[in-house]
Amino acid sequence: MESLEEIKARVEASVTGAAVEIVPNDAPCQQRSLRVGREKAREVAEFLRDDPRLRLDYASNATGVDWPDTVTKQKVKVKKQINGVEQEVEETLEERKPGCLEAVYHLYSMALKQGPVILRVRTADRMQGVHLPSLTPVWRGAEFQEREIYDLYGIVFDGHPDLRRLLMWEGYRHHPMRKDFVEPDDYEYEPTPHDEVLEKAKAHYPADGGTQGGTA
Amino acid sequence: MSVHSPTVPADTRARLSPRAHDDSGLGNEFLEVSMGPQHPSTHGVFRMDVVLDGERIVKLKPVFGYLHRNHEKIAEATTYLGSMPYTDRLDYFCSITNNWAYALAVEKLAGLNVPERAEYIRIITAELTRLLNHTCLLGFLAQDMGALGTPLMYAFREREKILDLFEALTGARMMCNYMRFGGCRVDLPPGWIEQAARVVDGYPRFLEEFERLLTGNEILMARTQGVGILPAALAVNASITGPMLRASGVDYDLRKTDPYGIYGRFPFRVPLGAQGDVYDRLMIRLLEMGESIKILKQAIQELPGGPIVDPKAKLRAFKPKAGEAYGRIEAPKGELGFYLISDGSANPYRYRVRPPSLINLTILEDMCLGHTIADVVVILGSVDIVLGEVDR
Numbered sequence: 001m002e003s004l005e006e007i008k009a010r011v012e013a014s015v016t017g018a019a020v021e022i023v024p025n026d027a028p029c030q031q032r033s034l035r036v037g038r039e040k041a042r043e044v045a046e047f048l049r050d051d052p053r054l055r056l057d058y059a060s061n062a063t064g065v066d067w068p069d070t071v072t073k074q075k076v077k078v079k080k081q082i083n084g085v086e087q088e089v090e091e092t093l094e095e096r097k098p099g100c101l102e103a104v105y106h107l108y109s110m111a112l113k114q115g116p117v118i119l120r121v122r123t124a125d126r127m128q129g130v131h132l133p134s135l136t137p138v139w140r141g142a143e144f145q146e147r148e149i150y151d152l153y154g155i156v157f158d159g160h161p162d163l164r165r166l167l168m169w170e171g172y173r174h175h176p177m178r179k180d181f182v183e184p185d186d187y188e189y190e191p192t193p194h195d196e197v198l199e200k201a202k203a204h205y206p207a208d209g210g211t212q213g214g215t216a
Numbered sequence: 217m218s219v220h221s222p223t224v225p226a227d228t229r230a231r232l233s234p235r236a237h238d239d240s241g242l243g244n245e246f247l248e249v250s251m252g253p254q255h256p257s258t259h260g261v262f263r264m265d266v267v268l269d270g271e272r273i274v275k276l277k278p279v280f281g282y283l284h285r286n287h288e289k290i291a292e293a294t295t296y297l298g299s300m301p302y303t304d305r306l307d308y309f310c311s312i313t314n315n316w317a318y319a320l321a322v323e324k325l326a327g328l329n330v331p332e333r334a335e336y337i338r339i340i341t342a343e344l345t346r347l348l349n350h351t352c353l354l355g356f357l358a359q360d361m362g363a364l365g366t367p368l369m370y371a372f373r374e375r376e377k378i379l380d381l382f383e384a385l386t387g388a389r390m391m392c393n394y395m396r397f398g399g400c401r402v403d404l405p406p407g408w409i410e411q412a413a414r415v416v417d418g419y420p421r422f423l424e425e426f427e428r429l430l431t432g433n434e435i436l437m438a439r440t441q442g443v444g445i446l447p448a449a450l451a452v453n454a455s456i457t458g459p460m461l462r463a464s465g466v467d468y469d470l471r472k473t474d475p476y477g478i479y480g481r482f483p484f485r486v487p488l489g490a491q492g493d494v495y496d497r498l499m500i501r502l503l504e505m506g507e508s509i510k511i512l513k514q515a516i517q518e519l520p521g522g523p524i525v526d527p528k529a530k531l532r533a534f535k536p537k538a539g540e541a542y543g544r545i546e547a548p549k550g551e552l553g554f555y556l557i558s559d560g561s562a563n564p565y566r567y568r569v570r571p572p573s574l575i576n577l578t579i580l581e582d583m584c585l586g587h588t589i590a591d592v593v594v595i596l597g598s599v600d601i602v603l604g605e606v607d608r
Contacts, residue, residue, distance in 0.1 A: 065566050167284040167607060
């Protein structure tokens with residue numbers, strides 16, 4: 001299969017404004033990926049599927065990744081005038097990088113038996129701008145997987161034919177696979193029928209807790 | 217079971233029997249049936265929302281999540297090795313192939329090599345797993361069709377022999393937890409390979425008997441031929457993998473097209489179906505078992521000595537460098553993939569299972585539309601799902 005650089009060049013040539021970049025991968029397997037802008041993601045996907053040299057007709061895996069906001073602290077020495085004297089003072093600078101959610105697609109070709117080409121699309125942020133174009137109209141194999149990403153990560157796929165939660169129940173409000181998800185601590189807050197029985201049974205216990213002994 | 221008239225889209229109406237088109241003003245009554253989650257034919261806790269016109273399926277929506285425990289989140293909170301026993305619980309029929317897929321992804325991530333002997337043991341155990349999975353599936357499928365008991369018990373009798381082998385090797389019959397990154401956990405106990413050879417040698421006789429019992433059966437043919445047809449183009453587009461895909465005539469077996477381990481050394485054929493119906497899916501599995509036996513015989517004969525784990529592989533303080541890897545194998549149910557992102561710590565930053573059982577259900581509705589509810593049971597049986605993997 002042609003190299004990722006060639007694919008990138010051909011994608012850029014045929015889809016204007018695709019905003020493609022190559023994401024390096026330091027692992028020994030060196031599976032690098034293509035990150036494309038979300039505006040043209042659908043067009044890029046269609047190109048990858050229909051291009052006669054690539055024919056990536058099979059979306060093996062579609063998944064989400066959460067990249068939370070990162071805060072990097074840096075200690076910087078700054079010269080300041082303190083009481084008229086110039087002194088070197090250490091200050092910590094906080095740099096906040098906004099996070100995002102990412103959808104990753106592993107594409108292969110069943111027709112030409114080649115692959116993978118890894119496609120990544122990022123959302124604008126993690127709060128409001130969580131919309132991405134759905135690739136289910138291109139590869140139907142992404143249908144349940146995009147539903148799962150929506151369910152567990154909260155990425156909203158525009159153009160998905162049936163975007164509902166897949167694993168969690170309807171009406172559930174959280175997205176458990178996000179890194180900042182906090183497990184609820186209110187499991188089983190409802191008294192079970194067994195608790196009621198125990199409560200009633202208390203009426204039959206001796207008032208002193210049975211310390212006086214003796215079986216009546 | 218609730219009876220009301222759900223709204224049916226106009227294009228689905230066109231498929232219905234003449235009764236649906238009547239303008240008599242009497243109205244069309246549809247029946248919505250909730251099949252599952254405790255229905256025996258759903259092979260676990262799986263539910264289908266089925267809308268019926270008489271006995272014909274008008275709409276079918278699968279409902280998942282009854283067995284969901286967020287396997288991926290648990291794995292992200294534990295070490296790489298700590299997830300290995302959890303992978304057993306995905307497709308609990310085929311724990312060895314789950315182990316292998318995960319080990320393969322980690323080996324790609326960390327750049328580990330697998331010694332020769334371990335590669336052979338992996339192939340032997342994985343192909344035994346394929347045998348037992350396909351055998352059980354055929355038994356269950358016959359059970360779904362109403363052949364109560366007998367075929368399933370024959371299948372379980374054979375499965376038992378393989379499970380005994382697994383027990384002798386790993387200490388567990390189903391939750392084997394056998395693979396390690398860069399090899400296997402324990403070496404074969406004395407006498408194991410001879411016993412495995414006996415089981416493999418006896419298998420063709422069982423297969424032949426099973427095939428004679430089932431495939432020529434008139435009722436079975438009537439129930440399966442032309443039922444639940446899956447066209448090849450749809451199968452590819454919907455990411456269907458495994459025997460389902462090959463029954464539709466698409467030549468795609470990862471052992472051939474993207475060989476992992478040492479599958480490149482084994483000559484075997486990839487059986488393909490022509491119609492893509494339930495009968496083809498059943499036959500493909502029978503034929504694949506024959507090919508597995510060929511692989512097994514060769515592997516048992518060639519099994520070399522030597523170490524079973526890469527000496528570079530660390531059990532403790534295993535921290536692969538930052539990066540990512542996607543590893544996939546041809547599991548008995550389809551393509552099982554693991555996608556891992558490492559941030560250099562002891563836990564994976566992202567751990568994803570690509571579940572063949574879930575994705576193979578994408579086209580369940582397409583296969584079932586227009587068939588009867590009894591056919592749904594057979595079609596679902598031929599997909600071959602395990603809910604531990606579907607819901608994860």
